[in-house]
Amino acid sequence: MSHPMLPNASLRVLFLSMEEVLGQHGVNATLNTAGLTRFVKNYPPNNLEDCVPFEDYATVVKAVEDFYGPRAARASLIRVGRATFQYAMKEHPATLGLAGLALKVLPLNMQMKTVLSNIAAGMTKDLNEPAHVEEQADCFLYVKEACGACQGRKAEKPVCFTTIGAILEGLKWATGKNFDVSEIVCRATGGPTCTFRIAKTPLE
Ligand SMILES: [Zn+2]
Secondary structure, three states: OOOOEEEHHHHHHHHHHHHHHHHHHHHHHHHHHOOOHHHOOOOOOOOOOEEEEHHHHHHHHHHHHHHHOHHHHHHHHHHHHHHHHHHHHHHOHHHHOOOOOOHHHOOHHHHHHHHHHHHHHHHHHHOOOOEEEEEOOOEEEEEEOOOOOOOOOOOOOOOOHHHHHHHHHHHHHHHOOOOOEEEEEOHHHOOOOEEEEEEOOOOO
C-alpha cells in the first residue's frame, strides 16, 4: 500500500461530522485552508470507491488544528470523531455489522470487545485502514496499521483525536458508559502504528 486511498464514504462522513461540530462556515474555512476547496458544498458521494489519498484526510484534520488552535481543536476533533461513528451507523451499517446485535445481554467486557472488533473489521474491510484489537488484563488496545487521521504528518504528540472520538462513541453506544481512551503510539510521532489504549474499567 504505497499510496493508500480513502473511499468517498470516509471523507463524506468526516465532512458531515465536521459540519455538525464546526458548522457550515467552519467546514468551508477548514476545506479552503486545507487546499480542498473543490469539496466545499460538494461532498463526496456515499460509496466505497477510492476518493482521495490518506494524506488529504490528515490535511483536513491539521487544518482544523491550525484554524481553531490546538486546544480547542482537540475537543472539537473528539466530537467530530464521535459524530463519525453515528454517521457510520446510519449510512454504513453493513460496514460496522453492529445493528441488530443483542449486545445488551452480554457482559461489559464482551460488549467492549465486540464493538471495538467490529469497528476494526469494518475499517479493514471497507475503508482501507487495517486495524485489529488486542486484549490485555486491564485494557484493550485498538491498533491501526494505517491511519488516515495522521498519514504524512509529523508531530511531537499523538494527533489522532477523531479516532479517539469514534472509539469513545462506539463504546458509549455499546455499553452506555464512558471510558478512558488515550493514544499511546502514533505514526505522526514516529511510531509503527497508531495504537489506542482503552481502560476496561468505566469512568464514573
Ligand atoms: Zn494516526
